[in-house]
Amino acid sequence: MKTVNDPTYEFVKSIYLQHIPQQSELSNPFSANKRQKKRTTLTKTKEIPDDISQWSPKNFSDYFGAEYKRVFDGVYKITYTSDNKIINIIMEFMIENGLEKNEWTKKFIDWCFLNKGVILQKSGHFLLVEFPNFLNRYYQDVISRNSTVALMDIFPDVKALASEGKSKELFSKYGIPIACTYYATYKNISDEQLVSGLRNLFNQLSKGNIQEKQLFGDIIQKSISRSPYPNDFKILDWREIFATEISKYKSEPWWRPDDYPGQARFKVEKFLNG
Numbered sequence: 001m002k003t004v005n006d007p008t009y010e011f012v013k014s015i016y017l018q019h020i021p022q023q024s025e026l027s028n029p030f031s032a033n034k035r036q037k038k039r040t041t042l043t044k045t046k047e048i049p050d051d052i053s054q055w056s057p058k059n060f061s062d063y064f065g066a067e068y069k070r071v072f073d074g075v076y077k078i079t080y081t082s083d084n085k086i087i088n089i090i091m092e093f094m095i096e097n098g099l100e101k102n103e104w105t106k107k108f109i110d111w112c113f114l115n116k117g118v119i120l121q122k123s124g125h126f127l128l129v130e131f132p133n134f135l136n137r138y139y140q141d142v143i144s145r146n147s148t149v150a151l152m153d154i155f156p157d158v159k160a161l162a163s164e165g166k167s168k169e170l171f172s173k174y175g176i177p178i179a180c181t182y183y184a185t186y187k188n189i190s191d192e193q194l195v196s197g198l199r200n201l202f203n204q205l206s207k208g209n210i211q212e213k214q215l216f217g218d219i220i221q222k223s224i225s226r227s228p229y230p231n232d233f234k235i236l237d238w239r240e241i242f243a244t245e246i247s248k249y250k251s252e253p254w255w256r257p258d259d260y261p262g263q264a265r266f267k268v269e270k271f272l273n274g
Contacts (some may be wrong), residue, residue: 057084136260175223227259
């Protein structure tokens with residue numbers, strides 16, 4: 001078998017040589033969206049393209065501001081630096097779940113306004129920064145019930161990245177539980193060995209250059225955004241295990257202290273049946 005020259009894959013292999021110490025109240029917006037399908041020209045204070053597929057994060061921020069004024073009869077002060085970052089998080093969530101990012105980002109924002117009472121009750125205010133906290137709830141209660149949306153099959157890509165020795169890319173694209181479950185199932189690597197190897201990797205990345213530090217952040221973000229996971233996936237308690245290493249990421253807008261609830265948003269069978 002060809003030896004793959006990838007430092008992360010090598011450190012996972014080298015672990016063997018180390019000593020290891022022992023929601024029903026929500027409204028369904030599909031019917032409303034269907035009635036409003038023709039509403040492409042929006043009431044707005046800023047110029048927004050009629051074609052939603054052409055919208056940029058800035059356009060979505062402007063749309064939120066216009067809808068805020070329409071719904072609450074108030075002014076939302078847009079700060080593009082921070083608001084566009086939130087829009088990008090929402091759009092990335094849609095991409096990760098195989099959805100057309102602009103179409104479903106707008107549907108999600110409309111759903112948030114439709115269910116403003118739920119968001120106000122839970123958050124105490126209605127701000128764009130709160131929206132990522134409701135992405136999984138939107139998926140579980142709306143998207144998963146839409147018969148035209150299928151679960152993502154990420155296993156082939158995970159397998160390909162692992163087979164090519166691109167373990168850093170695997171962890172940064174799919175997060176800790178997914179990558180660790182694959183290595184445990186198909187490479188027979190124990191939890192203790194995975195934890196030891198990841199700790200070495202995190203220490204290396206935290207001391208690296210800008211790209212390596214960004215890679216570290218991507219691993220943590222994807223570990224959160226890819227949830228929920230089945231209970232028998234590996235290293236689900238990574239927040240506690242790596243509490244010291246990941247502490248600086250707790251101030252990020254995408255941080256969650258626990259996994260999203262509900263059913264996994266991807267096909268899981270092949271990950272558990274090696």
